[in-house]
Amino acid sequence: MERIFEMELAGRKLVLETGKLAQLANGAVLVRYGDTVVMSTATASEKPKEGIDFFPLSVDYEEKLYAVGKIPGGFIKREGKPSEKAILTSRVIDRPIRPLFPKDLRNDVVVINTVMSVEQDNSPEIAAMIGTSAALAISDIPWNGPIGGVVLGLVDGKVVINPNVEERSKSDMYVTLAGTKKKICMIEAGANEVDDNVMLDAIKEGHKTIIKICEFIEEIAKEIGKEKFSYDSCDVPEDMFSDIKALAYEEMRESVLAVDKRDRDLKIAALTEKLIAELAEKYPEKEAVISEGVNKLEKKVVREYLFKEHRRVDGRRLDEIRPLSAQVDILPRVHGSALFQRGQTQVLTVATLGAMRDVQMLDGLDETEEENRYMHHYNFPSYSVGEAKTSRGPGRREIGHGALAERALEPVIPSPEDFPYALRLVSEVLMSNGSTSQGSVCASTMALMAAGVPIKAPVAGISAGLVTSEEDENDFITFMDIQGIEDFFGDMDFKVAGTKKGITAIQVDIKVDGLPYEVIRQAFELTKKGRYQIIDDVILKTIPEPRKELSKYAPKITSIQIDPEKIRDVIGTGGKVINKIIADTGAKIDIEDDGTVYIATTDAEASEKAISIIRGITGEIEIGSIYTGKVVRIMDFGAFVEFLPGKDGLVHISKLDNKRVEKVTDVVNIGDEILVKVIEIDKQGRINLSRKDAINTVEAQKKESGNE
Numbered sequence: 001m002e003r004i005f006e007m008e009l010a011g012r013k014l015v016l017e018t019g020k021l022a023q024l025a026n027g028a029v030l031v032r033y034g035d036t037v038v039m040s041t042a043t044a045s046e047k048p049k050e051g052i053d054f055f056p057l058s059v060d061y062e063e064k065l066y067a068v069g070k071i072p073g074g075f076i077k078r079e080g081k082p083s084e085k086a087i088l089t090s091r092v093i094d095r096p097i098r099p100l101f102p103k104d105l106r107n108d109v110v111v112i113n114t115v116m117s118v119e120q121d122n123s124p125e126i127a128a129m130i131g132t133s134a135a136l137a138i139s140d141i142p143w144n145g146p147i148g149g150v151v152l153g154l155v156d157g158k159v160v161i162n163p164n165v166e167e168r169s170k171s172d173m174y175v176t177l178a179g180t181k182k183k184i185c186m187i188e189a190g191a192n193e194v195d196d197n198v199m200l201d202a203i204k205e206g207h208k209t210i211i212k213i214c215e216f217i218e219e220i221a222k223e224i225g226k227e228k229f230s231y232d233s234c235d236v237p238e239d240m241f242s243d244i245k246a247l248a249y250e251e252m253r254e255s256v257l258a259v260d261k262r263d264r265d266l267k268i269a270a271l272t273e274k275l276i277a278e279l280a281e282k283y284p285e286k287e288a289v290i291s292e293g294v295n296k297l298e299k300k301v302v303r304e305y306l307f308k309e310h311r312r313v314d315g316r317r318l319d320e321i322r323p324l325s326a327q328v329d330i331l332p333r334v335h336g337s338a339l340f341q342r343g344q345t346q347v348l349t350v351a352t353l354g355a356m357r358d359v360q361m362l363d364g365l366d367e368t369e370e371e372n373r374y375m376h377h378y379n380f381p382s383y384s385v386g387e388a389k390t391s392r393g394p395g396r397r398e399i400g401h402g403a404l405a406e407r408a409l410e411p412v413i414p415s416p417e418d419f420p421y422a423l424r425l426v427s428e429v430l431m432s433n434g435s436t437s438q439g440s441v442c443a444s445t446m447a448l449m450a451a452g453v454p455i456k457a458p459v460a461g462i463s464a465g466l467v468t469s470e471e472d473e474n475d476f477i478t479f480m481d482i483q484g485i486e487d488f489f490g491d492m493d494f495k496v497a498g499t500k501k502g503i504t505a506i507q508v509d510i511k512v513d514g515l516p517y518e519v520i521r522q523a524f525e526l527t528k529k530g531r532y533q534i535i536d537d538v539i540l541k542t543i544p545e546p547r548k549e550l551s552k553y554a555p556k557i558t559s560i561q562i563d564p565e566k567i568r569d570v571i572g573t574g575g576k577v578i579n580k581i582i583a584d585t586g587a588k589i590d591i592e593d594d595g596t597v598y599i600a601t602t603d604a605e606a607s608e609k610a611i612s613i614i615r616g617i618t619g620e621i622e623i624g625s626i627y628t629g630k631v632v633r634i635m636d637f638g639a640f641v642e643f644l645p646g647k648d649g650l651v652h653i654s655k656l657d658n659k660r661v662e663k664v665t666d667v668v669n670i671g672d673e674i675l676v677k678v679i680e681i682d683k684q685g686r687i688n689l690s691r692k693d694a695i696n697t698v699e700a701q702k703k704e705s706g707n708e
């Protein structure tokens with residue numbers, strides 16, 4: 001039976017339709033937010049997946065180009081692999097819903113959001129998040145939702161819920177926020193150095209709207225929601241866990257206390273093998289479950305150390321950062337490089353500067369963004385954690401961490417007017433033991449400074465962790481700079497990057513059902529202290545300011561302004577003119593619609609030559625100007641010389657040399673490059689040139705310069 005439910009969200013109508021489309025899914029909702037339309041579905045397998053120790057949830061966000069009236073490019077003419085934005089949106093939806101599923105559920109759950117129509121003022125990402133929540137809430141899949149989601153903007157100091165395109169263009173932040181009625185579940189933010197307290201107040205303001213969305217979905221679920229199905233629990237049996245705890249509790253407490261990750265892993269592996277052997281007779285063919293039980297015991301011990309003893313496995317205080325070090329100029333021929341290390345987390349970032357033609361062209365549903373001038377890529381090879389696995393290219397995690405670092409640094413990147421370069425940073429994770437994404441932020445700041453990019457301020461990133469009491473969720477501790485084992489067994493990875501002025505990026509992953517405001521406040525307090533320490537004690541001591549000069553291997557880019565009406569003259573028919581300038585000078589040339597011309601080359605002479613040619617094409621040819629031209633045609637009475645693309649003039653035989661010339665070919669031949677001076681432009685616009693006068697003028701200038 002078809003049902004339609006409506007509410008107002010940020011001054012616009014939000015409509016959820018159910019019962020008509022995708023009826024075979026466990027739950028399906030068509031979301032209309034203005035003219036934005038998203039189909040959200042949730043399905044689950046009947047039986048659990050065997051042989052796994054995790055909940056197999058898959059979240060997809062599918063962008064259809066018909067949603068904005070586009071036909072896909074290429075030969076195939078259909079959508080291919082998901083865009084980076086689609087992958088990031090999938091992650092943003094996954095993170096708040098995952099902790100609300102039962103931890104012992106092993107049935108496959110697949111959430112698919114299909115974007116069918118997009119109105120730029122109404123976010124399809126938020127429509128998909130709300131649709132996912134509603135589809136799960138009305139389905140028979142066990143889930144402790146609902147959640148709601150909004151986007152937060154900050155325009156003229158005021159928080160704006162779900163800002164439209166115009167408001168987004170003026171906003172100092174773009175925060176995707178998700179939560180339940182009681183707590184915050186997910187924060188994904190990019191911000192223009194926003195103060196921590198301002199960010200916290202904005203989160204509180206956004207939560208008010210989230211509560212209304214949750215109440216709206218709860219009412220829908222009460223009316224049409226299915227009864228949740230029962231499932232086979234895949235948790236470690238209590239009797240087995242009791243045996244494991246009795247046999248290995250004290251040894252586990254000793255094993256986890258190791259500063260070196262490799263030593264700890266070896267001790268835990270040995271303990272696991274020992275327990276499997278000891279319990280094999282009592283629990284035959286249960287090796288995988290015993291291993292999971294050992295993992296559960298390790299989690300219990302680590303959390304007890306943190307929560308009850310305020311003790312970390314590597315001996316640090318709760319607010320202490322692991323040993324820090326940094327170095328720049330690791331690689332000799334790149335444009336900029338930096339190595340950052342925090343404990344056993346080590347990241348090498350390389351900065352590459354390119355011409356404006358090297359910007360990344362974007363072809364997706366967001367028509368407000370057509371190109372990306374600043375790119376950040378993140379690689380996480382298996383050797384960084386001591387594993388032997390073949391590289392398969394970047395996955396969702398790598399794409400997500402690269403995007404986080406990109407957001408963190410974007411507010412400090414100089415404008416194209418101040419620094420007319422495309423920039424690509426690549427962060428190579430060489431060693432990983434917690435929060436490599438924030439390590440890449442720190443390494444990237446130094447790589448940019450080493451490359452001579454005049455960033456507005458250094459950016460650092462750090463993470464905060466959380467452990468909550470099993471008996472009382474309001475009893476918790478927070479701590480700074482989580483390492484791998486604390487990330488794995490803790491309740492939160494709260495990553496914050498920023499300058500000393502304010503926050504530039506946030507990404508929050510949690511394993512509990514949400515975060516109260518006090519946890520968020522403490523996380524901001526800890527990460528602020530941490531990023532100040534990293535900036536002052538590491539970054540600025542390694543490289544105090546951006547270098548004044550670029551690497552000799554980097555292209556030197558000069559920009560000039562021409563009349564936009566003359567752009568067609570510089571480009572020429574079919575690009576003939578500009579391609580000839582590029583061929584003659586070796587420079588890369590890019591022209592913007594406003595008449596800005598970028599000339600990129602490592603050769604200063606080539607740059608000057610290209611500028612001279614372009615100015616000649618776009619400006620008035622003045623009598624007395626000197627050019628280097630090429631002989632294109634020879635007649636008995638003189639030679640025709642092309643001195644600018646598409647412009648030539650006659651050098652009469654009498655003007656070829658200071659002495660009498662019998663034959664033109666005695667002095668020049670076709671293809672020769674010669675200096676010429678403009679001596680006359682007749683009424684028909686014909687240009688007369690002189691090689692003799694050009695040579696005499698240059699010689700006179702040299703003499704005058706020598707006398708001075």
